[in-house]
Amino acid sequence: MQHSADRQGRGHNLSRIPVDESESAPRLKSARSVIHPFTRNHCLPMMRRQRTIARTSTVTGVGLFHGADVTLRFRPAPENHGIAFQRIDLDETVLIPALIDYALPLPRRTAISHNGVTVETIEHAMAALAGLQIDNCIVQLDAPEPPVGDGSAQHFADALMESGIVEQSALRSQLVVRNKAYIFSLDRREELTAIPTKTRGYKLTYELDYRHPDLPVQTAVLDVTPQSFLDALAFARTFVLEEEVAILQAQGLGLRMTPRNLLVFGADGPIDNRLHTPDECARHKLLDCIGDFALLGCDLRGEIIARRSGHRHNRELVRDLLIAHPHANEVIRQQNRCLEFGAESTHRFRRVS
Numbered sequence: 384m385q386h387s388a389d390r391q392g393r394g395h396n397l398s399r400i401p402v403d404e405s406e407s408a409p410r411l412k413s414a415r416s417v418i419h420p421f422t423r424n425h426c427l428p429m430m431r432r433q434r435t436i437a438r439t440s441t442v443t444g445v446g447l448f449h450g451a452d453v454t455l456r457f458r459p460a461p462e463n464h465g466i467a468f469q470r471i472d473l474d475e476t477v478l479i480p481a482l483i484d485y486a487l488p489l490p491r492r493t494a495i496s497h498n499g500v501t502v503e504t505i506e507h508a509m510a511a512l513a514g515l516q517i518d519n520c521i522v523q524l525d526a527p528e529p530p531v532g533d534g535s536a537q538h539f540a541d542a543l544m545e546s547g548i549v550e551q552s553a554l555r556s557q558l559v560v561r562n563k564a565y566i567f568s569l570d571r572r573e574e575l576t577a578i579p580t581k582t583r584g585y586k587l588t589y590e591l592d593y594r595h596p597d598l599p600v601q602t603a604v605l606d607v608t609p610q611s612f613l614d615a616l617a618f619a620r621t622f623v624l625e626e627e628v629a630i631l632q633a634q635g636l637g638l639r640m641t642p643r644n645l646l647v648f649g650a651d652g653p654i655d656n657r658l659h660t661p662d663e664c665a666r667h668k669l670l671d672c673i674g675d676f677a678l679l680g681c682d683l684r685g686e687i688i689a690r691r692s693g694h695r696h697n698r699e700l701v702r703d704l705l706i707a708h709p710h711a712n713e714v715i716r717q718q719n720r721c722l723e724f725g726a727e728s729t730h731r732f733r734r735v736s
């Protein structure tokens with residue numbers, strides 16, 4: 384895949400900044416946020432209309448961990464449906480809502496399950512949907528995982544853009560971070576902080592510091608919009624350290640992956656491959672954050688700063704925000720009613736133009 388120089392992120396507030404190791408973060412774990420449903424008395428000017436795709440699109444390929452051949456279809460869905468996955472190779476009657484309540488604690492990836500049906504490694508497809516602000520969609524697939532493509536979200540973003548994106552009548556709620564939320568490992572090596580933002584936007588920072596000689600310290604910052612996602616993040620590929628590959632493959636995972644179709648970092652950088660941008664790894668971690676935070680089931684307004692964190696921390700932050708604000712759950716439920724629509728909703732749906 385070719386990537387032009389304009390993907391350096393200029394104009395999208397994506398920049399490299401130094402990590403301030405002396406910065407002290409509070410040890411108190413807390414979360415105070417508020418969700419804004421659209422009402423006559425409580426309307427936010429930045430609130431937008433829900434969106435779906437105009438027509439079905441298809442992506443084929445191989446799954447990252449299990450290596451199964453897979454065909455994935457993005458299908459339109461009605462307003463207030465939300466994002467749901469459907470395993471058409473198993474029980475077609477089961478929809479799996481892409482919400483944190485359905486998340487499984489699997490390592491190194493994001494998985495969801497409902498009524499005994501599971502789909503794994505959904506984060507890059509979720510990032511494409513959330514990055515493009517597509518709120519209502521059925522994601523059908525005939526294998527345990529979506530196709531990995533080149534390890535980025537580009538193949539999903541291309542398919543969704545090809546489908547066409549349409550606005551619907553209903554409005555999309557926002558969860559607005561009011562006070563700090565903080566997730567951290569006991570040794571403070573991994574941290575995830577959500578803070579209010581004055582810009583009414585959704586800003587993400589990822590500070591990547593694996594303290595590994597082959598992977599330099601790097602930081603990516605992005606004000607997330609559909610355009611900035613397409614220009615600055617969608618192409619960023621997943622990566623793995625050379626020593627981790629043997630561990631995964633000993634577990635029977637990633638057997639169809641090679642350094643040519645996945646960034647594998649050895650002693651001299653990527654093996655048999657080259658980076659699209661010097662900070663591609665930090666950008667990919669931002670992409671993962673967008674996919675995982677989409678498990679909120681609503682828009683997020685605030686600034687989130689991640690340091691060395693991963694999918695597990697992302698899920699913890701989503702849960703923390705929701706636990707601290709139980710009133711948000713009902714609003715989110717109203718806008719993610721796929722289980723009420725049922726698995727046949729994709730056939731009944733009429734395009735909204």
Ligand SMILES: [Zn+2]
Binds near residue numbers: 507671
């Ligand atoms: Zn990823």
